Amino acid sequence: MKALTLLISLIFLQYSMGQASISKLDFGKYNKQGKIKAYPDYLHELEHETFIDLAEAEVHYSRVFFQDTTSMSLNGYLIEFNKDKIDPNSAEIQLYSDYVSNSDWNLYRNYVKDSIARRILGEEMGADKWLVLNKDSEGKVKHESEWNLNWDEKINFSKTTHNVQFPYLSQMFYYPHARFNNEMNIDERKLNYLFYWIDFQGYERANASFINRNIVAKEAYSKKPDLRDYIIREISPVYRDSTIWIKDTSLNHFGNIEDGLVTHYNTHKEYAEMPVIGISQPQARSYLKWLELNHNKHLVESNAPYFVKYELPIVGPLETLPKMEIPSFELDTWMISNKQYKAFVEYVRDSIARRILGEEFESEGYLNPKYDNFLQELDKSEWNLNWAGKIDWSRKTSGEKYDKDKKPPYGILDMLYYPAYNGDTNLIDKRKLIFEYFFYDFKTASIEPRRSTMDNFDCSREYGYNVEKKCIGWDEPIDCFRGNSQFLGKDLDLSYVNSRMESQDVFSHEDRSNFIIRDKINIYPGINYRDFNKLSDKYCQWGNVYNYDNPCMEYDCEMCPQIEDWESEIPSEYDFDTNPDAPVQGLTYYQFRAYWWWWNKERRKVVKGNPVIADYIPSKDEFLKIQNGESVIHPKEVHELPSPTFNYVVKFYKIQPSSNN
Numbered sequence: 001m002k003a004l005t006l007l008i009s010l011i012f013l014q015y016s017m018g019q020a021s022i023s024k025l026d027f028g029k030y031n032k033q034g035k036i037k038a039y040p041d042y043l044h045e046l047e048h049e050t051f052i053d054l055a056e057a058e059v060h061y062s063r064v065f066f067q068d069t070t071s072m073s074l075n076g077y078l079i080e081f082n083k084d085k086i087d088p089n090s091a092e093i094q095l096y097s098d099y100v101s102n103s104d105w106n107l108y109r110n111y112v113k114d115s116i117a118r119r120i121l122g123e124e125m126g127a128d129k130w131l132v133l134n135k136d137s138e139g140k141v142k143h144e145s146e147w148n149l150n151w152d153e154k155i156n157f158s159k160t161t162h163n164v165q166f167p168y169l170s171q172m173f174y175y176p177h178a179r180f181n182n183e184m185n186i187d188e189r190k191l192n193y194l195f196y197w198i199d200f201q202g203y204e205r206a207n208a209s210f211i212n213r214n215i216v217a218k219e220a221y222s223k224k225p226d227l228r229d230y231i232i233r234e235i236s237p238v239y240r241d242s243t244i245w246i247k248d249t250s251l252n253h254f255g256n257i258e259d260g261l262v263t264h265y266n267t268h269k270e271y272a273e274m275p276v277i278g279i280s281q282p283q284a285r286s287y288l289k290w291l292e293l294n295h296n297k298h299l300v301e302s303n304a305p306y307f308v309k310y311e312l313p314i315v316g317p318l319e320t321l322p323k324m325e326i327p328s329f330e331l332d333t334w335m336i337s338n339k340q341y342k343a344f345v346e347y348v349r350d351s352i353a354r355r356i357l358g359e360e361f362e363s364e365g366y367l368n369p370k371y372d373n374f375l376q377e378l379d380k381s382e383w384n385l386n387w388a389g390k391i392d393w394s395r396k397t398s399g400e401k402y403d404k405d406k407k408p409p410y411g412i413l414d415m416l417y418y419p420a421y422n423g424d425t426n427l428i429d430k431r432k433l434i435f436e437y438f439f440y441d442f443k444t445a446s447i448e449p450r451r452s453t454m455d456n457f458d459c460s461r462e463y464g465y466n467v468e469k470k471c472i473g474w475d476e477p478i479d480c481f482r483g484n485s486q487f488l489g490k491d492l493d494l495s496y497v498n499s500r501m502e503s504q505d506v507f508s509h510e511d512r513s514n515f516i517i518r519d520k521i522n523i524y525p526g527i528n529y530r531d532f533n534k535l536s537d538k539y540c541q542w543g544n545v546y547n548y549d550n551p552c553m554e555y556d557c558e559m560c561p562q563i564e565d566w567e568s569e570i571p572s573e574y575d576f577d578t579n580p581d582a583p584v585q586g587l588t589y590y591q592f593r594a595y596w597w598w599w600n601k602e603r604r605k606v607v608k609g610n611p612v613i614a615d616y617i618p619s620k621d622e623f624l625k626i627q628n629g630e631s632v633i634h635p636k637e638v639h640e641l642p643s644p645t646f647n648y649v650v651k652f653y654k655i656q657p658s659s660n661n
Contacts, residue, residue: 007639025300045414046096046647049315060280060644061501063075063448063493067166070505073644076321078281080312082500089407091309091651093287098319100648103272104266105279108287109238111190117157118149124168129153159184161375170373178513180440180600189494189508191238193286195293196231199499203230232499236286238504240278242266244642246446254439255593255617257326263440264611265324270310277646284312284646291648295448309651318647324639329613329633331622336587337596341525344595345528347525348435353416354385365389370548430571437597439519444513448490468535521594525574525586585629589620 027443052074062070070079077099122130122144131147156163159170174187206225246259265271268276279287288310295308296518358367358382367383416428489506509515556605574586587595596617618626625632 006399025437032439044095044096046315046317047092050317052314052316052318054079054081055190057081058107058608062505063507068503070503071644072318075318076641076644078284078312078644079318080314089605090308092654093207094654095652096313097647097649097650099645100284101273101276102267102276105240105287106272106278108193108290109188111290112193112238113172113186114151114155115149115452116191117155117172118151118153119170120171121155121165122147122149124164129229157186157377159371161371166182166262167374172441173373174512176372178511178516180512181438188239189237189492192238192496193238193290194233194234195286195289196233197289197293199228199230199232203227205232217499225235234289234498235496236282236283236498236504237494237496238243238617239508240566241265241490241507242278242430243442243446243490244278245639247642248441249443249447253617253619254441254443255615257612257639258618259325259442260612260615261639262446263615265522270609270611274324275641277641277643277645279646280505281312281646282498282502282508284648286504288312288648293648305655307655308654309653311649311651312646313649315649319334321641321645326610326612326615326637329616329634331618331626331634333624334596334618334622335629336533336584336592338576338584340575340599341584341587341595342580344598347598348433350391351385351414352432352434353391354387354389356415357384357389357391358386428571430527431522433522433524434520436518436520436592436593438516439597441515441517445490445509445512470570487579518595519590523594524571524572525584525591583629588628589623592623593617 038247053404054072057072057074057079059069060071060073062068070440071078073079118130125132127144128146129244130150130153131144134147136141136142155169156165157169159166172186172190173184178187179185203225210224214641242262242265245265246258248256248258265274294310295310299308354366357364365386367380368386368388370378370383372378387401416432490509492510493503494506494508495504576584600615600617618632618634622632622634
């Protein structure tokens, strides 16, 4: 069943004999600004409601608090299990959604992102433009922190010298050292949804207790509860952990299907209508609170005689969830021809040349300036390549006298050649064609902490909580695993303990740069060594910890291959042109992998269809068969959803008209 489009809203209630008809409810959805956007989609009723049997549900324990139930699920759906959260009143209308999709959640995510950005810009660039003045009940202007957001102004997240917003918005992005491939991306860990709700049940219990005490004492015994004291402030992270797709943590193949799912499942349009995963029950409830608050706001503005409540289901049946199926695909197109690999060699050659020329001849336009988060120009060594400037490879530049005053590239490119071996033949020294690239070690990043339950931290004693909860491991709930030498993997708790004493159980990495792996490799066919310094710059696991001071020299794993001996002889010139469509010969697997990393990075910008297949990098065994001309088919892969998803029920309650006596 197709996933329900986000947020039910815009209800045009039409009445017949005072009774609303479900067939006449017109549903729409909110756009990312929280405004109405017409869209014909409908919830559905259940003909036969069946209560969920909690005895059959799966219990999910918190990763922060010892033996604390964070959520429960059944058939892959999060369900409500706390009786005090279930509304006992009978709703006039109950409608059920399909599972919440990635597109639904990402609309919520974008709303939170834009809300935070507008608040930042309002504080830094002036409230008059980004915020809407707000007054209290007495007509006094509230503090700017309480003003509403102005959704009419446009936000510009681009990092350019012309964007005056970026220096203020840069705090929302990953810090430079933690950027993968230097890509400017929002740090999802900084997106938190702040909202308020009224604990009516707590208020009613307190009020009943107040009345009972007064009856027993027959006089005023205590202060009557104030509803304002039951306004709850809650914060919920939007972050979703995508590394839960990793089931095989052996470090022997990056770029496989699991890596592709980590990269693309949450965000790519190919999976927009697949179920949202990687969240906890408190996060799901926060999402539903966002829907509920906006929906009720619209009902008030529309003078509709209804209010709504959004809840996780306590009745079924729950629909069957789709599986993540990656169909089989032929690997013939992964064969690298002489023509294709020649383009790669020339790309690496030209990249090195542009770097040399750009650092010596800045005015010639071989490099483009780069700027930090405050738009201050970085050192020239960090500038990007500019491919507009032309290189004249027709002259025997190695034979030219070194002269900086001459127009480039004459003379300055001597360092790319090797006259002692080549004479004046103008041949590039193939040993200097070093390609540097980065990949993310999703395997290690996915590892769950190995926790100890012996030394439990009593949060109730430390923080005065009424409910006893014991943190597993370290000194405070937020520091339970940070710096713990017992594990290598997720190390940062992003959760907040809410008013119900629940941890949202969200984990990430305090420093994701720990998992960004740099590889430098010579890419010329027939050369079988890592680089001309005889050192690998790749960091690898060693004794279950990362050792960044020493590159791996002895650890034998495919992700960190052994360093080959230096070849003193200049390799012969490879013939790329006689048989351009034939498989390139003499490649190592690591050269093959580097080529496909380079090619995928370029074509990802325009790729259509399944991105997981498009980004796939064959294994070493597949590589050997592919370059040997064999026909290879990667088998179909079926992956179960690695965590529960959720749907919800919307309950419509009739507002009873007040009597005026």
